[in-house]
Amino acid sequence: MRSRLRTFARAGVVAGGLGLAMIAATGVSHAYAHDGGDPSSAGCAGRATTVESATVENAHSAFGTIELRYSAACHTVWARLTLDHTQPACGNASAGYACAGASVIRDDDGRRYGCTIHQGQSQCYTPMVYDKGMTSFAEGAVDRAAGMADVRTAAY
Missing domain, CATH: 1.20.5 (Single alpha-helices involved in coiled-coils or other helix-helix interfaces)
Structure with missing residues (x-):
């Protein structure tokens, strides 16, 4: 026994x-207030500003701009990716290329949200992460015939 x-x-x-x-x-x-929320429907996008941005480019081409958007009213950030041209066929084996996308990442704990730009579109924005007293950054990735590009903004 x-x-x-x-x-x-x-x-x-x-x-x-x-x-x-x-x-x-x-x-x-840890999930904070507004984590994963939509900036527009939460009322955070109205007076938001772009605090950091970067051109999404490789050695051959520029594809668009990745922005880190900040709302002082909500103490949140999110990423917005805007392509210079609409997204061509993507996301499946016949297209041969992945769809462009963006992510926002909170440095303190790695919480991440993303969005995808589908065929025929030219912009997407991610859900928000709470950012008061913390830092976060935005990242954008594009896969095209002219090559791949992956860039991130400075943290804010």
Whole structure:
């Protein structure tokens, strides 16, 4: 009987340790107010400003602009990617290219939201991340016949 209890106790310690290791490895980020919200419907986009931007380009071509948008009223940021031309066929094997997209990433905990520009469109914006007292950045990626481009803004 004693050896069975000892075996169960050891199994509990191992299982508990694995659980803590899994929690530490996943790096779960804290969700703040407005995390994942739509800037327009939340009323945060009205007086927002572009605080950082970068040209999405490679050695051969410029494709558009990635912006980090900031709302002082909501203390949030989001990414907006605007292409110079509408997105051609993308996202499947016959197109041969991935669709352009943007991400906003909060530096403090890595929380990330993204958006995709589908065929025929030229712009997308991501959901928001709360940013008061923290920093975040925007990233944009384009895949075209002229090559790939992946760029990020400075953090704000």
